[in-house]
Amino acid sequence: MNVQAGTDVSRPIGVFDSGVGGLTVVRALMERLPFENIVYFGDTARVPYGVKSVATIEHFTAQITDFLLQQDVKMLIIACNTMAAVAAHVVAARARGLPVLDVIEAGAQAAVEASPGGRIGVIGTPTTINSNAYARRMHELDSGVRVYSQACPLFVPLVEEGWLDHPVTRMTAQEYLRPVLAEEVGSLVLGCTHYPLLKPLLRDVAGPGVRLIDSAVTTAELAAERLRESGLAHGGSQPASYRYFVTDVPLRFQTIGERFLGRSLGRVERVDW
Known part of the structure; x- marks a missing residue:
């Protein structure tokens, strides 16, 4: 199914995780889809998710989904295995018809x-x-x-x-x-x-x-396939832009994040709920 004429294919891909780990998915996306703009959200203030109840994880996931929709993303990728395991249905229900992928x-x-x-x-x-x-x-x-x-x-x-x-x-x-x-x-x-x-x-x-x-690699491959199928792929020669949002900036976030990403993170923006 192709998108309607006039849809802005330069809109970013939204990727989210409970913390820093999802940056491995961002790295794979950068390598596989070098012209795609990406917005990353890591819920660093509330990590780890694994010890929390399903209801709490669903609530946090809904908050993050809504935030990324406000960034006018064209696709949502759940880069957290815990969220994908227990709250993928929450993302699908709020995604307004956008493609939703998970690891x-x-x-x-x-x-x-x-x-x-x-x-x-x-x-x-x-x-x-x-x-x-x-x-x-x-x-x-x-x-x-x-x-x-x-x-x-x-x-x-x-x-x-x-x-x-x-x-x-x-x-x-x-x-x-x-x-x-x-x-x-x-x-x-x-x-x-x-x-x-x-x-x-x-x-x-x-x-x-x-x-x-x-x-991470298989998610990037699947994203490329879905973008192509839906007519949302962004080609061209302009360098992609990347934005990183977190709910807290721990002391080691920059160091760990750059190790996961394999490059400099640049500016990291903090979100106050």
Whole structure:
């Protein structure tokens, strides 16, 4: 379905997360869609979401969705696995017909395509794994797949500490991945936006026979496909503009954010609800 004539395709893509992790999705979008303008929202004052009730997560998600709609975005991307697992319906209901994507849908699709009828491993935070959202979506797409999930609670603090190839991180990865690899999985879904920073280490631990599914990269691919299908893709030669909104600017946000983004963040704007 194409958009109506006169629609401004230069409107930004809205990407949001409970904190800083969704910047890995922004990074993938920058690489895949270099001419697309992006507005990022990280709810840094209220992170982590994983310990909060579903009703609270739904409420916060609705607030963020409404804020991004005020920025006149043309697409919404839920870059937080926790929000995607429990509050994607809230975004869809408020999106006014805009395309809505999320990391779980993108990761599940890519994993099933890579391993039709096969054995798939999923690693994520305890909240994401306990929601069973990845396994449920994969079984909807292909009832023949076998899904083996593993919560990896220590990965997020290790990534935020910058211990991307530290002996402690390697040992932790070996422990977490042992039961999943014992099932002889063909693909491993990185079901948390922090995990792409551990890709070299995880590839080493998993071995050459396991394909890593990076939800950030697969989300960017899906975004490119949806923009093209809906006539919303923005081409041209003008450099894209990027805006970053947060609800708090913690001391380490700039350092961690730039590590996730792979480049300077520039100006970060704070939102007071």
